[in-house]
Amino acid sequence: MLSVRHLTKTYPNGKKGLQDVSFTAAPGTVTAVIGPSGAGKTTLLRSLNRLITPEQGTVTLGDQELRGADAQALRQARRQIGMIFQDYNLIEPLSALENVLQGCLGQKRLLPGVLGLYTKAETSHALALLDEVGLRAYAAQKTRDLSGGQKQRVGIARALMQDPKVLLCDEPIASLDPQSTRTVMTIIADLAKARNLIVVMNLHQVGIAREFADHIVGVNAGRIVFDDNAAALTELAAAAIYEKEATALA
């Protein structure tokens, strides 16, 4: 269980990122965070693995609290949280396999990690994951030469390499065409079930959220304005989330 309680983040320029945000995400389900641009979706997601540090509240994964964790504990926690990005954030001159292998850097000791010395077991695990996302044949290709959908699948394999409990997806399909969007979303939804993953993703397509997510959290102006099953997201509720100054729904 990933549990978020009373998260508050104010940026140095005074802009409110998050205000008293609370929700929980369960294993084996996809939680979609939706809301207008600038509502705080990205801040929220990055707070979960503390790429951004909120000043108040708690993020608890199992029995571990992340917001106040020290550097050592934070790295430990991050190993259990895989992340994929809108722009994939792959190391483009490297092969797909090498990018996937980087997912296990957190588990490696400093020197082998720095030198990029991976074990046979790690390599075959990475190949198996590439197979799982349907890219086994592209292992040796530079990721620069892959299509957007393929890049995102490499990103997913990299996240899985960490053997994570949580998968954070930051606008995973915002740069993809409709066909790749469906491929990527299907892979993510299946993974959540098959591996009992806690998946939290930022989305801006309500239709996609309703189709692939189990649980939907609506954010507006740094506050939670909707928190329910995907089935409960009516047209009216969706419209309310995207209103300029949404008021909290009961």
Added chain:
Amino acid sequence: MISNPELTADSLQPAKLTPTPRPRLRAKRPARALLLALVAITGYTLTTLAPHGVDLGAASLTFLRNLRLMFLQPHLGQETFAQLSQALLLTVALALLTTLIGAGLAFFLALITARNLAPRSLGDVMRSVMALIRAVPTILWVLVYATVIGLGTEAAVVGLSFHSVAYLTKAFAEAIEEVPKEKLDALRASGAGFWLTVRHAVWPLVRQRLLAWTFIRFEINFANAVAVGAAAGTGGIGYYLFMASAFYFDFQEVGLIVLMILVFAAGLEMIAVRMRKSLLTGN
């Protein structure tokens, strides 16, 4: 549409793959090989470089002491501050004039060099000639002209301009070549001739890049103008720099001259930053 790799469906990709018996798993990295080669050459060179009869420790200490003298205790030597300022102004003017001459000529030469504007053969000839001129060190042009037309500003102006023209023609032509063919065709299709295409399609798209290159060249020309003054004796701040360090061994005066140059460079950088900003916003 399909030719855009971002839009191709996955099914189109496998055609690019050639099956290999033992798949390579890491991307080829020529960078590593090149780096190793450079390091090897460097290692070899360094082992053969040790100077005879020079105590490196003592030499380094002298060097550091002189640096301290330069930067912490600068003062006037043989010349007055007014003389040095006058000389600096001369050097700046030399760099400025040669850069502007270079940029002006290079713009037109670039038009007959760029692959997307000029006939192929003409462009090839231009590129070769410019490469040839660039391969001759600037200082050499200045020395040659100093011999032919006498030691003076004219030799420096002609010598520095030569190299600037060749350098900027290459840079400008490459900038122009980045203008997509479609944009040129759009204007040509409307019946615009060569000069109208240049004026309304090429110029607006490349002027920022050209300005940036011109700035870079000005920096190079300034350094060259100082160097030419020192090595060929054509005057300016470089000449005093040479006299102060190679004749009078007055490192405090060297320091003053260097600081004057640094102040000027800082001012220049501020102007460059401001110009870039106003270009970006005032478009």
Added chain:
Amino acid sequence: MPNAVSVMLHHQRRVRWGSLLGVVALVLASQVVLRVNVHQALFGVVAGWAWLGAHFAPNAAALADLPEILYQLWRTVLVAIAATTVAGGVALVLGLAGALPTSHLKAVRGLVRLFASLMRNVPFVAWALILLFSFKQNDFTGFLALLLMTIGQLTRAFIETLDEVGPGPIEALTATGATYWQVIFQGVLPAVAAPMLSWLLYMIENNIRDATLVGMLTGTGIGFIFDLYFKGFRYASAGLVVLAIIAVTIGIELTSNKLRQVLNA
């Protein structure tokens, strides 16, 4: 709306004429300071080439100097490569400390940038001459002069390269729980290797060009023997030096263009 358009057009016109007048003013101001004899300068352009053709054509006597010229040229190329590579190592460390995505202390970043700017702007004549005083006339002095003038340039270039990588790949690897040095070596360096080596090649080219000048000032390498021949009125030999420099410079330029293509493939 038409009002806004006319304001914009007016502004454009003002900028256009302003820039044109500015350039003309700069040219005139330079001319006032320099007092160039335009007639003489233009005459020189033609006369210079004629003079070159008449005096610089290598003859049989000059060929006797060829082994020495080639040896000095070889040394010069080696020294230029070594100086650039060592400068690259120093600049890499400084670059990591000075770039936004890899360095978290604002003060350190500022300090590195200031240092790079200082090193870049100290005229290389000054470096060459002070080094000559301490290290005397030998190849090592030429090496140090090139090294010092390259460090500043490469540091700035590397900082820009690292800044362009942006936070993306770094964020991705940080999120896997990798440590700082793992992120640098596995994420950042592979991403910037090609552009950084491209810069290194460019600086090697540049340094070989500048080696003539540095050599004249420090009395080393190809610049020194050119100076020797030129001042001794042995123009044919000096011409041979120039031909050799041209051949090597163009050769290096072509080679590094090839290498760059391979790097970016």
